[in-house]
Amino acid sequence: MNILDKIVADKRKEVELKKSIISVSQYEASVLFERKTNSLAQALRNSDTGIISEFKRRSPSKESINQNANVGQVAKGYEKAGVCGMSVLTDIKYFGGSIEDLILARASVNLPLLRKEFIISEYQIIEAKANGADVILLIAAILTRQEIKTYSELAKSLGLDVLLEVHNEEELHKSIMPSLDMLGVNNRNLKTFEVSLETSKKLSKLIPDDFVKVSESGISSVDAIKELKPYGYEGFLIGENFMKTDNPGKSAIEFIKNLKN
Numbered sequence: 001m002n003i004l005d006k007i008v009a010d011k012r013k014e015v016e017l018k019k020s021i022i023s024v025s026q027y028e029a030s031v032l033f034e035r036k037t038n039s040l041a042q043a044l045r046n047s048d049t050g051i052i053s054e055f056k057r058r059s060p061s062k063e064s065i066n067q068n069a070n071v072g073q074v075a076k077g078y079e080k081a082g083v084c085g086m087s088v089l090t091d092i093k094y095f096g097g098s099i100e101d102l103i104l105a106r107a108s109v110n111l112p113l114l115r116k117e118f119i120i121s122e123y124q125i126i127e128a129k130a131n132g133a134d135v136i137l138l139i140a141a142i143l144t145r146q147e148i149k150t151y152s153e154l155a156k157s158l159g160l161d162v163l164l165e166v167h168n169e170e171e172l173h174k175s176i177m178p179s180l181d182m183l184g185v186n187n188r189n190l191k192t193f194e195v196s197l198e199t200s201k202k203l204s205k206l207i208p209d210d211f212v213k214v215s216e217s218g219i220s221s222v223d224a225i226k227e228l229k230p231y232g233y234e235g236f237l238i239g240e241n242f243m244k245t246d247n248p249g250k251s252a253i254e255f256i257k258n259l260k261n
């Protein structure tokens with residue numbers, strides 16, 4: 001079983017359990033459910049840097065990145081750095097995140113917030129909106145075309161942006177549809193965990209211009225961004241490079257300063 005299959009198998013059990021604890025109607029009655037969302041796609045289009053910084057404590061490819069980081073402090077640091085948006089991992093078992101991290105990030109900043117999750121149910125999209133997200137992630141590798149359509153249309157009806165993530169040409173072809181805002185190419189091979197910017201470069205020409213192109217994972221230098229921009233990328237998702245430091249916000253400030261020079 002590959003890592004995504006394992007994560008999805010656990011996710012199905014987790015979502016079933018959550019459904020028995022909090023109902024969709026409880027989420028729909030929450031204060032944040034009524035909140036007007038901020039568009040990440042718009043922020044990226046208006047930006048000359050395009051940084052989406054991630055809050056990530058650990059991952060399947062790295063056992064410990066920053067286990068004790070304070071999400072509110074990191075979010076404020078990222079906002080001060082001038083990032084376009086923040087990604088918050090809400091998976092507990094594999095990434096050490098939680099829905100509470102999303103709530104705390106929301107309470108700390110006005111940035112567009114991406115709920116970084118393995119979405120396999122409409123329930124998680126309602127939950128994302130009710131807990132302060134502006135954007136959801138849909139991963140082509142774990143969804144059918146029909147699921148991508150249903151989930152992205154639901155997200156759009158709630159005012160959420162949709163970032164669709166692909167790893168290869170096949171996933172890209174299966175997924176293109178008007179209810180997506182951003183197309184993310186993940187540079188991490190989930191079988192070997194190796195990262196290569198070549199994946200973003202190779203797939204860039206296959207992404208129609210209507211979508212904001214985002215390059216994800218393994219971005220650890222300003223030079224990498226300069227290398228990717230000519231391929232049409234307007235968004236750059238960076239996790240470990242900031243989170244591995246004692247002060248992720250300060251690292252983001254330095255990074256963006258260098259990027260602008």
Ligand SMILES: O=C(O)c1ccccc1NCC(=O)[C@H](O)[C@H](O)COP(=O)(O)O
Pocket residue numbers: 003054056059060061062186188190193216217218219237238239240241
């Ligand atoms: O990061 C992993 O090991 C991973 C493993 C399996 C599925 C997803 C995984 N990561 C999620 C992400 O997409 C990254 O956290 C994100 O792109 C940032 O990557 P990085 O800058 O390399 O931390």
